Amino acid sequence: MSFWKIAWRNMQQRALASSLTGLSMALGVALMILVIVIHEVTVEQFESDAQGYHLIVGGSKGGDLQLVMTTVFHLGKPMYPIPYSYYQKFTEGEFAQYTEAAIPYCLGDSYHQGGYQFRVVATSPDLFEKISYGVDEEGNDRRYEFRLGRNFESNHFFEAVVGSVVAKKTGLKVGDSFQPTHGMSSRGDKHVGFEVVGILAPTGTSNDRAMFINLEGFYLLENHALLPEENIENETTHVDHEDIDPNDPNRGHLPLPEAQREVTSILVLCKQEYGTEAMVLDNAINKGKDRTAQAVAPAAVVGRLLDGIIGPVRLVLLVLTILIVVVAGISILVSIYNSMSERSQDIAVMRALGASRSAVMGIILVESILLSLLGGIAGVLLGHAVLGLASPYVEAQAGITLRFWQFNWQEMLLIPGLVGFASLVGFLPALTAYRTDVGRTLGGGR
Amino acid sequence: MLLLENVCKSYREPNGDPLPILDIERLEINAGEQVVLRGRSGCGKTTLLNCIAGLTTVDGGRIEINGHDIVRLPEVTRDRFRALHLGIVFQTFNLLPAFTALENVLLGMTFTGQKPDAGRAEHLLDEIGLGHRLSHKPAALSVGEQQRVAVARALVNQPSLLLADEPTANVDAGHQQQIIDLLRGACEREKVAMLLVTHSPEVAAQFDRVEQLEDVNRAARVA
Numbered sequence: 009m010s011f012w013k014i015a016w017r018n019m020q021q022r023a024l025a026s027s028l029t030g031l032s033m034a035l036g037v038a039l040m041i042l043v044i045v046i047h048e049v050t051v052e053q054f055e056s057d058a059q060g061y062h063l064i065v066g067g068s069k070g071g072d073l074q075l076v077m078t079t080v081f082h083l084g085k086p087m088y089p090i091p092y093s094y095y096q097k098f099t100e101g102e103f104a105q106y107t108e109a110a111i112p113y114c115l116g117d118s119y120h121q122g123g124y125q126f127r128v129v130a131t132s133p134d135l136f137e138k139i140s141y142g143v144d145e146e147g148n149d150r151r152y153e154f155r156l157g158r159n160f161e162s163n164h165f166f167e168a169v170v171g172s173v174v175a176k177k178t179g180l181k182v183g184d185s186f187q188p189t190h191g192m193s194s195r196g197d198k199h200v201g202f203e204v205v206g207i208l209a210p211t212g213t214s215n216d217r218a219m220f221i222n223l224e225g226f227y228l229l230e231n232h233a234l235l236p237e238e239n240i241e242n243e244t245t246h247v248d249h250e251d252i253d254p255n256d257p258n259r260g261h262l263p264l265p266e267a268q269r270e271v272t273s274i275l276v277l278c279k280q281e282y283g284t285e286a287m288v289l290d291n292a293i294n295k296g297k298d299r300t301a302q303a304v305a306p307a308a309v310v311g312r313l314l315d316g317i318i319g320p321v322r323l324v325l326l327v328l329t330i331l332i333v334v335v336a337g338i339s340i341l342v343s344i345y346n347s348m349s350e351r352s353q354d355i356a357v358m359r360a361l362g363a364s365r366s367a368v369m370g371i372i373l374v375e376s377i378l379l380s381l382l383g384g385i386a387g388v389l390l391g392h393a394v395l396g397l398a399s400p401y402v403e404a405q406a407g408i409t410l411r412f413w414q415f416n417w418q419e420m421l422l423i424p425g426l427v428g429f430a431s432l433v434g435f436l437p438a439l440t441a442y443r444t445d446v447g448r449t450l451g452g453g454r
Numbered sequence: 455m456l457l458l459e460n461v462c463k464s465y466r467e468p469n470g471d472p473l474p475i476l477d478i479e480r481l482e483i484n485a486g487e488q489v490v491l492r493g494r495s496g497c498g499k500t501t502l503l504n505c506i507a508g509l510t511t512v513d514g515g516r517i518e519i520n521g522h523d524i525v526r527l528p529e530v531t532r533d534r535f536r537a538l539h540l541g542i543v544f545q546t547f548n549l550l551p552a553f554t555a556l557e558n559v560l561l562g563m564t565f566t567g568q569k570p571d572a573g574r575a576e577h578l579l580d581e582i583g584l585g586h587r588l589s590h591k592p593a594a595l596s597v598g599e600q601q602r603v604a605v606a607r608a609l610v611n612q613p614s615l616l617l618a619d620e621p622t623a624n625v626d627a628g629h630q631q632q633i634i635d636l637l638r639g640a641c642e643r644e645k646v647a648m649l650l651v652t653h654s655p656e657v658a659a660q661f662d663r664v665e666q667l668e669d670v671n672r673a674a675r676v677a
Contacts, residue, residue, distance in 0.1 A: 009557060009564045021552035357548045360509060361607070362537020362565035364530050447501070447510035450544065 011367075015375035018354075022347060029336070029343045030383035036333035037387025037426075038394065041419060043329050045395060047322040048416045051314055056142035057081060057213045058306035060149070061111075062286040065098075065293060065303045066090065066273035072304040073313065079113055079273045080306055081214045082127040085192070086115035090301045092269035098276060103292065106285040109138035111275040114226050119186055119219055120194040121178045126171075128188040128219045130226030133159045136169070139277055141211050150211070157182040157206035164257040165225035168202040171216040173403055175207045182207060188221065190231060199229045200259075217403070227264035234268040276303070333429070340379050341433040344372065348440045355441050356449035369442040376434025377427055384426040388419065455647050456483040456506065456615055461515035463498075463505055475501050478515070481665065485614070488641060488648045490658045493667030499651045502667070503617045506649070507540055508532040520614050537565040541608030541646065543618040543637070547600045549592040555579060555603045556588040562607040578606040582636060598629050605636055609644050616641055618650040622657060634660060 019026040057080050066075040070087040077084045097103045098110035114130035136159050140149035155175075160167035170180055180186060185201035202221045210216055226232055278285040286305070293303035348355075355368050363371075396412030403410070463476040475498045483489050493499050504510035506517055508524045517524050519539055524532050541562075549558045556575055563570035579585060582602045592600055601621065608616055618637060622630040634657055641648045650661070658664050 009560050009570060014561075014564070017550075017552040017557070353548065354550050354552075357544075357550060358561070358565070359533070360507065360536070360542050360544075360548075361562050362533050364533040364565070366530075367533075367565060447504045450500075450504070450509070450548075 011371050011374045012378065014371050015378050018351070018371075018375055019378065022343075025343050025347070026379060029340045030379055030386065032339050033333065033336040033380055033383025033426075034386035034390055036329060036336040037384045037422065038391035039332055040326070040329040040422070041388055041391025042394060043322065043325045044416045044418050045391070045414050046410070047318070047325075049410055049414060050318065053212065053214075054081075054310045054314060054318075055307070057215075058310040059142040060140040061109075061275045061277040062305065063276040063278065063289060063293075063303045064273055064306055065094075065276055065301050068299055068302045072302065072309050075273060075302065075304055076306050076309040076313075078115060079275070080310075082129070082218050083214075086272050089114070089270035089272050090274075092266050092271060094300055095271045095274055096266075098274060103276075103289055106278055106289050107276060108279045109134055109275075109277040111135045111139060111277075112223055112271040113273045113275065114223060114232075114270070115272040116192075117188040117190060117199065117221075117226070117229075118192050118194075118196075119174075119178075119188050124177050125192070125194070126174050126178075126217055126219055128221055130221050130223045132223050133162050135220065135275070136208075139275060141213050141215065152211065153209040154206045155209040157204070160205050160220070160222050162222065162224065164205075165222050165228060165261060165263075166200070166202050166257065166259065167205045167225070168219060168221040169206040169208060170204055170219045171208050172210040173216040174219055180204050180207075186219070188219070188229075190229070197230065224263050227269055228261050233264050234270060236265070236268055336383065337380065337429050337433040340376055340430065341436060344376060344379075344434065344437040345440065348437050351441075352444055352449050355444045356446045359444065359446040360450060365442045368444065369438040372438035372441045373431055373434045376437070377430040380426045380430035380433075381423070384422055388422065455485040455487070455520060456481070456649070457516070457518040458482070458506070459516045459518075461505060461512050461517060463501060463510065463512045476505065476512075478502070483615070483647050483649060486641075486645050486647055487663065488638060488661055489650070490661040490664040491649060491651045491667060492653070492658055492664060495653070497667050499667055500619055503542075503619050503649070503651060506615075507542060507617055508536050533565070534567060537562075537567075538611060539614045541611070541613040541616040543601075543604050543608045543616065543621050545620040545623050547592075547604040549595075549600055549603055549607075551592050554589045554591055555584060555595065555599075558592070558603055559607045559610050562610045566611055575606070575610055578610055579603070582606055582640070597625055598632060601625070601629075601633050602636060605633075605640055609640055609646065612644060613646055616646050616648045618648060620651050620653065622652060622654060630654070630657065 058076070064075055064079050066079065067088040067090050074084055075087055078086045095110065095112050098107045111131055111134050115127065117128035117130070119126045119128055136152040140151050142150050144150055154169075155172060157169075160169055168186070170178075174180065178186070182204055185203045187198040187201045189196040189198055202225060208215065276289065278289060290303050290305065293301055358368055358371075359365075392412050392414070395410045395414060399410040399412075458478050458481040461476060461478040462474070464472045464474045467473050491499055491502070501510060505512050508527070512525055515525065519535075522535065524535060527535060550561065553561060556572070556579065559575040559579060560570045560572060563575065576585070576588060579588060582605065584599060584602055584606070587595060587599060592603070595603065616637070621637065622633050625633060637648065637650070640646075652658055
């Protein structure tokens, strides 16, 4: 009979105590798994969300972190907008020579359904055509794809595309329409409807939980246009009702005059001819005379966020979970050690049957290792089960995609780590077994 | 087969003075011989068995089993020697409660350094009428059945010598005879010598050779 079987039988004999100590180990390991995997997924997601373009340009009132959080991650209060003319610097002005693509963002609307809130991003179709979202394992750019339908057209003002999570949570299909709410509160005024013409394939980025509407349509919504200045010729944005063509996708509207437009931020993909375009643009925007806007490199901001906040938080959580595992290990020690007096007879019998001191010590160590390993394996499964169960909620709330089978290489260290740790905590009771006085225990005091 | 010469053993009194326990000038048991050891309670009978089994170290003398002086053997070798050449039946049976009847017998083979022979363990249990109780744990066995499992465990490695420490002390008169018959029969079948400690004159009367352990100058000697 192997030591493993002997140890297993001993554990079975004390099933309740063994289960409870194993459970405490499982909980500790599960927490550790959650911290490791969630951190890895979060970092990966943050980094991939911030890829595909070089700069984000936004209003100068507010920090760079706020600009990145609102533009990239659709979190927090949108910043004050910048004039449309500033955006035009990238399309036809002084910055155009450095710019491959400039994607305008207008933020401030939202959509509420079933307890979920999704950000509505007004933008141009170029977002899905000229910008990628990170790179795949082979280093190729990941391009946006449509699971259903198509991209919205720039001259169809009231068309929209929704992210994969939005489609899943809201049940919106191609052909359906939805009404964005003005502002972030569900009690805000409802705008006119936008027709869903496309559903994005999952990207694993925060764009999965965003809704993208045509910027032209956004400008035409109530309270989205600046008041016309008196010296500007009063251009009309709509035609008389009786003149509306029923087949007109724009419902008789004309584009909003540029003077009445603003943008919240701009995603800028720089040209790569000299490799310095992004730096030149960054300097021109941040150090030039015109301080209307600021430019931030999202990757750098995300890197700072990860290093400055998420990294230390992860470290603290990891230390806490390690402490929990240590406490669980000590509970194994206490459990086995407390049982040693009642098991001294069994140990003495094994010694009488020919077991050496090292053998009985080994059996106790194996028991400690078995408890830790089984608790650890249960903890790994529990941790991943929690990941799988929490996935829909986390995905909807934070846009982070978690999967049951998401493994981290650091988890592989858990097994040898637990074996070493179990040997350590099992040493004291094992030593007690080693020192058992067989003669006295079996009643040979005299 | 078993030879004890000038074996002495003492413990320490609380004040540090030596407390002599055993002083055996000579005791010899031949192969296959069955010997009863008697003596008053606390005179050192169990200590003597523990010394023969190598579970308790002696202060001096020679304990030879099959020509090997176990006193001179290193502890690890002595443990292995015990597993291979000695069988022990305890007063309280000492079956391990976590293991089934078969596993308790197999446990006797675990520490020999050889592959446990489950077939032999099953055969032994079957031979003593426990073939249908292999997977039962001690708590589910009667007192008599537990003692039979203990006997099977002691004999499973075909030892040269069986040490039985008052195996009938905790059973009624009916079971007492069954156990003695079982031990004697099994030892005869397996050609195993036996040294049996007992208080019972009825049990002792059934054996051809009875050795008496007596106190001489506080230490027990074979009379």
